Amino acid sequence: MKKAEELRVLGEEIVACRKCARLVAYREKVAREKRRAYREWEYWGKPVPGFGDAKAELLILGLAPGAHGANRTGRMFTGDRSGDFLYRALHKAGFANQPTSLHRDDGLRLQNAYITATIRCAPPGNKPLPGEIAQCRGYLERELELLRPRAVLALGGIAWNGYLEILKQLGKIASRAAFPFAHGSEAELPGDLPRLFGAYHPSQQNTQTGRLTPAMYAQVLRHIQRYLRAR
Ligand code: SF4
Structure with missing residues (x-):
């Protein structure tokens, strides 16, 4: 089976998942009750699968779908302010064909x-x-196995630690402590593991307070592009 097909099959499995009772109840309640501004929408209300280029060298790891963003539209970082910030930056850096991400059929x-x-x-x-x-x-874990990226960009400390925890569980690193998270941090991990880059999560808490600016994201993405082109 081709990689894109395997990712599609995995995506279907993810969308059908109901393992976490608390989250199933929450995502469905949000989808039923809706935000006033989106009352005409049919919310997705299910787990959100990964999205992007099946041959990608860069895997971008966020925290979770936004209640009225990806949980509404069914695509990662689509339909909320975090996504507006992220996709604008990805477009500028050459990782996306357009700067906006509004809904699943918008051509992104x-x-x-x-x-x-x-x-x-x-x-x-x-x-x-x-x-x-x-x-x-x-x-x-299965996405990482299928994609085998050369670089991972973790958006925020939870994603950074979540990724390192996988490596620890797989016995590829001894501890997470040697790799503390910071915006702009870069970790060279052992063996042939992808290079790990860190950036603050593009949440409104960060982007609207000036803690995170477009220039800061552009710099991280430039480093990644340089790293990917170097070999
Ligand atoms: S977070 Fe959602 S997709 Fe993930 S295990 Fe829990 S129910 Fe399944």
Whole structure:
């Protein structure tokens, strides 16, 4: 089976998942009740599969679908302010064919990048429980196995630690402590593991307070492009 097909099959499995009772109840409640501005929408209300180029060298790892963003539209980082910020930056850096991400049929394509998340269901308050992250980890492991990226960009500390935890569980690193998260951090991991890059999560809390600016994202993405082109 071709990689794109395997990712599609995995995506179908993810979309059907109901393993975390708390998250299933929340994502469906949000989809039923809706936000006033989106009352005409039929919310997705299910787990959100990964999205992007099946041949990607860069895997971008977010935290979780936004309750009224990806949980509404069914595509990662689509339909909310975090996505507006992220896709504008990806477009500028050459990883996306357009700067906007509004709905699943808007023509957006990623180039050499694939976007996924630590957990696939929107959590209350954007805060997944450790047990829920552990429950969902297998899907990310399988995506990593299929894609075999050369670089991973973790958006925020939870994604960064979630990724390192996978490596620890697989016995590829001894501990996460040697690799602390910071915006702009870069970790050279042992063996042939992908290079790990860190950036603050593009949440409104970060982008509207000036903690995170477009220039800061452009710099991280430039580093990644340089790294990918170097070999
Ligand atoms: S968070 Fe992951 S494991 Fe839990 S229900 Fe959603 S898709 Fe399934």
